[in-house]
Amino acid sequence: xxxxxxxxxxxxxxxxxxxALLAVRNVAKSxxxxxxxxxxxxxxxxxxFLTLLGESGSGKTTLLRLIAGFEQPSTGEIWMSGERLDxxxxxxxxxxxxxxxxxxxxHLTVQENVGYGLQVSGVxxxxxxxxxxxxxxxxxxxxxxxxxxxxxxxxxxxxxxxxRALVNRxxxxxxxxxxxxxxxxLRKQMxxxxxxxxxxxxxxxxxxxxxxxxxxxxxxxxxxxxxGALEQIASPREIYAHPATSYTAEFIGQTNxxxxxxxxxxxxxxxxxxxxxxxxxAVLFSLRPEALHLxxxxxxxxxxxxxxxxxxxxxxxxSSEHLELELAGQVLRARIPARGALAGEQEFWFSxxxxxxxxx
Amino acid sequence: xxxxxxxxIVSAPPILWVGIFLLLPYALMFAHSFWVVRDGMIAHEWxxxxxxxxxxxxxxxxxxxxxxxxxxxxxxxxxxxxxxxAYYMSFHANMRKDLLYQLVxxxxxxxxxxxxxxxxxxxxxxxxxxxxxQYIHVTKEPVSFFLYSPFAVVLMLTHIYTPFVxxxxxxxxxxxxxxxxxxxQDLGAGSRAxxxxxxxxxxxxxxxxxATFAFVLTLGDFLAPLLVGGPSSIMIAxxxxxxxxxxxxxxxxxxxxxxxxxxxISLLFLTERLEKRWSFR
Numbered sequence: 138x139x140x141x142x143x144x145x146x147x148x149x150x151x152x153x154x155x156x157a158l159l160a161v162r163n164v165a166k167s168x169x170x171x172x173x174x175x176x177x178x179x180x181x182x183x184x185x186f187l188t189l190l191g192e193s194g195s196g197k198t199t200l201l202r203l204i205a206g207f208e209q210p211s212t213g214e215i216w217m218s219g220e221r222l223d224x225x226x227x228x229x230x231x232x233x234x235x236x237x238x239x240x241x242x243x244h245l246t247v248q249e250n251v252g253y254g255l256q257v258s259g260v261x262x263x264x265x266x267x268x269x270x271x272x273x274x275x276x277x278x279x280x281x282x283x284x285x286x287x288x289x290x291x292x293x294x295x296x297x298x299x300x301r302a303l304v305n306r307x308x309x310x311x312x313x314x315x316x317x318x319x320x321x322x323l324r325k326q327m328x329x330x331x332x333x334x335x336x337x338x339x340x341x342x343x344x345x346x347x348x349x350x351x352x353x354x355x356x357x358x359x360x361x362x363x364x365g366a367l368e369q370i371a372s373p374r375e376i377y378a379h380p381a382t383s384y385t386a387e388f389i390g391q392t393n394x395x396x397x398x399x400x401x402x403x404x405x406x407x408x409x410x411x412x413x414x415x416x417x418x419a420v421l422f423s424l425r426p427e428a429l430h431l432x433x434x435x436x437x438x439x440x441x442x443x444x445x446x447x448x449x450x451x452x453x454x455x456s457s458e459h460l461e462l463e464l465a466g467q468v469l470r471a472r473i474p475a476r477g478a479l480a481g482e483q484e485f486w487f488s489x490x491x492x493x494x495x496x497x
Numbered sequence: 498x499x500x501x502x503x504x505x506i507v508s509a510p511p512i513l514w515v516g517i518f519l520l521l522p523y524a525l526m527f528a529h530s531f532w533v534v535r536d537g538m539i540a541h542e543w544x545x546x547x548x549x550x551x552x553x554x555x556x557x558x559x560x561x562x563x564x565x566x567x568x569x570x571x572x573x574x575x576x577x578x579x580x581x582x583a584y585y586m587s588f589h590a591n592m593r594k595d596l597l598y599q600l601v602x603x604x605x606x607x608x609x610x611x612x613x614x615x616x617x618x619x620x621x622x623x624x625x626x627x628x629x630x631q632y633i634h635v636t637k638e639p640v641s642f643f644l645y646s647p648f649a650v651v652l653m654l655t656h657i658y659t660p661f662v663x664x665x666x667x668x669x670x671x672x673x674x675x676x677x678x679x680x681x682q683d684l685g686a687g688s689r690a691x692x693x694x695x696x697x698x699x700x701x702x703x704x705x706x707x708a709t710f711a712f713v714l715t716l717g718d719f720l721a722p723l724l725v726g727g728p729s730s731i732m733i734a735x736x737x738x739x740x741x742x743x744x745x746x747x748x749x750x751x752x753x754x755x756x757x758x759x760x761x762i763s764l765l766f767l768t769e770r771l772e773k774r775w776s777f778r
Contacts, residue, residue, distance in 0.1 A: 254684035
């Protein structure tokens, strides 16, 4: 979408459409000759948990910093609640950030850190202690109110950083890989706490991560970035079930990419044939490992595409088996419910509905 | 583990060095301060006469206080010059950082004496400053109080010690994580509030170290008063120098030195404690 030279009222009308809290319109950012973001447009609804997902260097943190105000977009606009946001300095934006390394003020105690935003923005003195205590209760850190950040563990600092941002009642909370420095267990725990906090408070979260599991677990919608461009934006279920591109399909979960030739409504890939609605030509399909099933004891479903393949490798992981199958030089990965050792040639099937056409 | 012999060999040189060139002279100075001069000879009679003289003769205390006033002025001016420079370089200079840093450092390679004489040629009655003022008709005759005044001493020492103030300040500003500045802005603080609530408190250790440099170095300076000072700006080190030289009253000179030493040590002790309290990393 482009808004070339759009006059303000028009743009305001667009920004105000629907219940979008934040609208990023055609934003690009370059550092010198390096293009970090290319013409990104997306909207965040009020109360939504949106995740910016991508590898390092995909531009997700840059986009966050543009919204926070630490960087200026090279082109494009950012709107919040019908107001132009990108022209405001960071301290005038009703946006707060939880930084990757927490960025707690080392010379202030926990309660001074949490009260900082209230103090500098001139909240009535009498009101501050109560709000600080509330915020600390919210993240279960009240007993550490008088400690300095250096005395706290990573997880505790994380909570304080969260309280320090939330106490200002931002319209939008930006979280820059906030859990990446925590160990796996703590991370899982913080994930569920974050999610329930977000639901309770109804604050809109914009969360940056490179961890697709985290993105899946937390988000209402995921915006996948690749090389500074928006690859796909959709709910976790949607993006998993219907990846738009081969990159999305491989980045989110595992998949088999099948390069098929379509002729007369039939897709052909190696020895596999299945009916497809795409026009004739070369099409890339994504077929998730769990869409491949071992032949049933009873009859096959009516639309089943059956094939025989050699089990080359089998890895047991408790509830399921990860298989590597070979048929006519093609390698497929399958995930089936745990069912004991398999050997030699077996019969498998999949439903053509699970083969999703994706762009390269 | 290192052997005993190895530890001895490694630690002997510094211990000897400190013993011979630091502790021994201090001990001698300390001893001298309790002796007296009789008939042009130093008599080894232990007494407190020298210390009594220090407090009876108002000249010594007066000069000591003047020295401290000059040191305070130099410290303050160096901070006023050094802090904005360090702040600008650390936060806003970007590409020019290295060049500016070199420009600050380069004067340190020039001899103290050369810089002193440079001020003489600038401030003298036939000097650059007077010439300029007369040229633009601000003054008709050479202004005489530029040179040979406490003003000249403060000016020269400020010029010389500003880099000493700048360096620790710059280092401490460079160590402030930039995301703290961003966090402050993010929480609604403008640049003023961010400076006074985050940057200044976190730069206090460097500020203190720089101020201590300027103050202590000025306290012991005797060349600036000799070169550009004149009689009205005699400092305590000049008195010590003349007592050890022409006046040949080593015991009194030693007593004054002991006082300055105690002053300096307590100052260093105090600032060290404060620096520890103000550093949070």
